[in-house]
Amino acid sequence: MFFGTHVLRLDEKGRLALPSRYRDELSEGLVITKGQERCLFGYPAAYMSRIADSLAHSSAPGGSRAVREYERFLFGSADNPTPDKAGRVVVRPELRDYAGLDRDCVVVGANTRFEIWESAAWARFVADREDSFSDLEAEVLPRAI
Numbered sequence: 839m840f841f842g843t844h845v846l847r848l849d850e851k852g853r854l855a856l857p858s859r860y861r862d863e864l865s866e867g868l869v870i871t872k873g874q875e876r877c878l879f880g881y882p883a884a885y886m887s888r889i890a891d892s893l894a895h896s897s898a899p900g901g902s903r904a905v906r907e908y909e910r911f912l913f914g915s916a917d918n919p920t921p922d923k924a925g926r927v928v929v930r931p932e933l934r935d936y937a938g939l940d941r942d943c944v945v946v947g948a949n950t951r952f953e954i955w956e957s958a959a960w961a962r963f964v965a966d967r968e969d970s971f972s973d974l975e976a977e978v979l980p981r982a983i
Contacts, residue, residue: 839863840880840947845957847941852934853926856880857945860952861925870933870954871916875963878929878937878954883918885950929954 844857856864860880867883881889890913896905915936919927929939942957955963 839949840952842947844945846943846945848929848939848943851928852931853928854943854954855924855926856921858925861921867918868921868927869916869918870927870929871912872933872936873953876937876959878933880952880954
């Protein structure tokens with residue numbers, strides 16, 4: 839599980855040091871791809887395989903139009919960087935451009951994935967939605983936890 843908010847920086851080579859608490863969960867591989875709201879999603883490789891299996895079995899052969907389009911964006915933009923000894927990964931230029939990443943970043947744990955945000959974009963997202971956070975609980979959490 840990924841949780842916490844971590845303020846980080848991309849270096850001049852486009853490398854990002856992954857939070858140390860995430861590294862064990864990513865030891866078997868990592869996938870970084872486009873996410874929603876112009877951030878990047880980071881998944882353990884095994885979880886990304888589960889997403890692929892789920893999409894492959896979600897509809898008729900060839901998938902629905904929505905599945906095909908989602909797969910094109912998700913898998914077409916995906917990369918599986920290998921962390922170096924310092925736990926840094928290179929974020930491809932196309933992915934950095936998509937998310938507006940230049941230097942200052944925020945890595946946010948989001949349960950089964952983590953998200954990489956440009957710092958100002960994350961601050962705007964939180965400011966825009968913080969007041970509605972309490973309203974979401976009834977919508978997204980099952981009653982019997």
